[in-house]
Amino acid sequence: MSAQPSRSIQFDDQGNLRHFLTIDALPAETLVQILDTAESFIDFGLREIRKMPLLRGKTVVNLFFEPSTRTRTTFEIAAKRLSADVINMSATRMSTTKGESILDTVRTLEAMHTDLFVVRDHASGTPHLIADHLPSHVRVINAGDGRHAHPTQAMLDMFTIRQKKDDFSRLRVAIVGDILHSRVARSQIHALSILGAREIRVIGPRTLIPTDIQSMGVNATTDMTDGLDDIDVIIMLRIQRERMDGQLIPSEQEFFNRYGLTEEKLRFARPDAIVMHPGPINRGLEIASSVADSSRSVILNQVTNGIAVRMSIMARIMGGSGR
C-alpha cells in the first residue's frame, strides 16, 4: 500500500496547487486552506441563488472511464454553480486500450481549449498520467483511480469531521470494512495522518486488511468490540457485492453480524461518536438502517459538504490558470 509521492506534479513553480491527484504528498497547510475555502461555499449553498461567476467561460470535462452517476453529478453541480460549461464524457474504454489512446483522447479534448479534467478510471495512476502529458495551463482532478486514491472524497470527509469535532489532534478514527480494495480508505488515512489525528484504526476481516498497514502508522484489528473502543469517528466503507463470493467474505449475513454497524455495536464507541459512509450505503450489509438514519449519522452532511469541498478544490486549482 505504498504510494508514489506526487507533490512535484501537483504544484507549479510558484508553489500553487494546480492538480489534485493524491493527498499523500500534500502539506497540512494545503489541506487546511482547501477546508477553509470550502467553509465559504457552505454558506453559498444555503443562498437563494446558487451561482457565482468564478469559472464563467471555462470548460470542465467529466472524463469518467468507470461509471459513477453519483460522483459525476457532484462534480457537475459544483462546476455549474461556479458557472463553468460542463461536458460529460462517460467513455467506456476497452481494457485492452493502450495508455497512448487515452492520451490521444485527452490531448484532443485539450486542443478544444478545455480547462479542467475530472478523471475517474479503474486503473491506478490514470489521472497522474494525464496530468503529466498535458500543457501546464490545464488542470486535473482525480475522481477515483483504481485502488489508488479518491482524494476529493477524503477531503469532504475531513471537512465533515472538522465540522463536527473541531480538533484532529484529539480524535481517534476507525475505518471499517474492506480496507484492502478501498481507494477511499487510502486517501482518508493519508489525510488523517497529515492533519494529525491522534489515532487511525482499521477494522475488518483479516483478508481485507493490507498486510503492510502498520507501515502507514495505522492500528489494525479484526474485532469490532476492541476496534470501536474510545473511537470518536466511525467511517464505514461500502462493500462491493461482487466480492461476496465466499473467498474474501463468507456471506452477507455473516459480514453484517461481525462488522455491520448496529446500535448495539455503536455503544462500543464514545457516546458522541459520529458515523460516516461515502455512500451509496448498503442497508443491512455495512450498516443498520436505524444507525444510518440516526442523529449520530452525518452521511447526508458528507454529501452536502462534498459540493462545497469540490467547489473549493476547483476554485483553488483554477485560480492561477489562464492561457
Place this chain on the structure above:
Amino acid sequence: MSAQPSRSIQFDDQGNLRHFLTIDALPAETLVQILDTAESFIDFGLREIRKMPLLRGKTVVNLFFEPSTRTRTTFEIAAKRLSADVINMSATRMSTTKGESILDTVRTLEAMHTDLFVVRDHASGTPHLIADHLPSHVRVINAGDGRHAHPTQAMLDMFTIRQKKDDFSRLRVAIVGDILHSRVARSQIHALSILGAREIRVIGPRTLIPTDIQSMGVNATTDMTDGLDDIDVIIMLRIQRERMDGQLIPSEQEFFNRYGLTEEKLRFARPDAIVMHPGPINRGLEIASSVADSSRSVILNQVTNGIAVRMSIMARIMGGSGR
C-alpha cells in the same frame, strides 16, 4: 381506477402549490391559474431570446427511472429557458430495488441542494413517495408514474383545448384507444371533470376499458361511429405495440380498422372537431397520416404548449421556494 387524493401533500400550509403529482384533488382555480400563466410563456416562446432568470441559481434534477427522451427533453428545455441548471439522471433501477433505495438516492441528491425533482417511474406512486420524504423546500413534479397519472401532459392538453375551443362547459371530449393502461387518459379525465367539460367519453375495445369507468363520470362505448357522434375534441392515445400480442388487441390491422382515426371516421364527429395525440404517434395504427397532418390536427400545438405549461408549473411551484 381509484386514486388516493393528494391535495394535502401538494399544497403547503399557506395553500400554495408546492408539488405537482396528480390532478384529481386539485381545485379548478389552481388548474386555471396554471393555464393562465402558461399563456404568458407562449408569447415568450416566440421571442428572439428565449431565456428568463426566474430559476437562475436553482438546480432541477430530471430523475427518469423509465426512459423517455421526449418528455425529458421538454422538461430540460423548459427548465433551461427559466435559467435553471439541469442534471439528467437516466437511472435504470432494478425491479428488485426496494423503495428505500430510491429514497436514499433522492435524499442524496437533495443533500446536494437541488431544488426540484422531475420524476418518472414505472411504478405508480413513486413521485408521491419522494415528495412525502423530502424536506419541505424541495419540489416534485410527476412526469408519469405507472398507470397512475401524467398530470403535466393532461395540463398541456387542457391548454390546447382551451386555446382552440374556449369554454369547457360546452365541450364533448372523446378519448380513444387503450384507456385501461393509460396514465394519460386518467389524468385527462380528472382535468376535464374539474374544468367542467359537458361530457367525457371513452372509446376502445372492451378489454381496454376499465370496468369501473362510469364511476368517474365517464361514458364508455366500443364503437367509433356512436362514440364520435357530436364530439368537439378527439384525443387519440398511443398504443404500446408490446400489447399487440393477440390477448388484448387482435392485430394492428384490425385495431386500425376499428379504432384508427381516418378521415372517414372523423366525419362522425362535429365538423370543427380537433384531433389530439400525446405523441409519439404510430401512423397507420392509431391514426391515419392524412388526419395527423391535416388542419384538424393540433398535435404539434400540444408539443409547443407543453413547454409553456411546464414552465408555468415550474414557475408556480418554485415561486414560494427558498432555503
Place this chain on the structure above:
Amino acid sequence: MSAQPSRSIQFDDQGNLRHFLTIDALPAETLVQILDTAESFIDFGLREIRKMPLLRGKTVVNLFFEPSTRTRTTFEIAAKRLSADVINMSATRMSTTKGESILDTVRTLEAMHTDLFVVRDHASGTPHLIADHLPSHVRVINAGDGRHAHPTQAMLDMFTIRQKKDDFSRLRVAIVGDILHSRVARSQIHALSILGAREIRVIGPRTLIPTDIQSMGVNATTDMTDGLDDIDVIIMLRIQRERMDGQLIPSEQEFFNRYGLTEEKLRFARPDAIVMHPGPINRGLEIASSVADSSRSVILNQVTNGIAVRMSIMARIMGGSGR
C-alpha cells in the same frame, strides 16, 4: 460519387446561408467568408473567458443517429461558447425506421421552438431531408451523413491548410487511404476544388478508390512514392477496422506497409509538407506515432480550428434567423 447540388436549399431568398449541408454547390466566396469569420474565433479561444452572447436564448439540438462522442462534443462546446442551450439527443434509430418517423421526431423538436439541428446519420441525405421539411426559420448543419458529406470537417481542414500554407492555388494536396467510403474525402475534394487548389491527388488501394474519381478533377494512384511526390499537404484518412476483413484490405500490417505514413514515406513529399488527419488516429495503421507527434503534424491544430470553424458556421447561419 456524384452529388445532388443543394445550393438552393442552403440559401434563403436574400442569398444568405441558412443551412450547411454540403460544400459542392457553394461559391468560393461563402467558403472564404466562413474561414475569415473563424479567424476571429481563434483569438476568442485564447481568451480567459470563452463565452459570448451571440446565441443566448437559442436552443441547439445535437441529433446524432450515429454515435460520435468526439464530433458531438465539438458542436456542444462551440454552441455553449456562443451561449446557446444545448440538448443532446443520441437517438439510436432502427434501420427499419421509416423516413417519416425521423421527420415526426424533428417536427416535434421544432415545435418546442428549437433553433438549430446538428444532424449525423448513417444514411446519406438525412440532414437535407430534415432541412427540406422544417419551417424556414430553423437551421440544419450536417455533422456527417452516410458516405455523402462531412462539410464542417472539410471546412476546418481548409482553415488549417490556409493557416499553414496561405495560397491554395499553389498547393498540391494528397488524400490517402479509404477514399471510397469516406464522406470526409468527398467534402475535402469539393472544398479544395472550389478554393482552387493546384492539384488534388488521392492515394490508396485500387479497391478503395471510386472508379469515377477522375470526373471530380482528381488524380489517382495506388503508389505512395509517386503519390506523395511534390505534395504540400498530406491528408491521411481514418481506416474503419471493420473493413479489415481481407476483402478490401489484405491486413493491417500490409496496409501500414504500403500506405501508413512513416518518416520514410514522408520524405517523398515536399520538405515543408504538413500532415493532417480527421482523427481519431489509429497509430501504427494509417500513421506512425513518430509522424503523428512530429512538428510536421497539424492534427491537434485541426481540433482547435474545428471549434472556431463550427462557431463561425453557427454564427453565420443563425445570423439572420429569428421567429
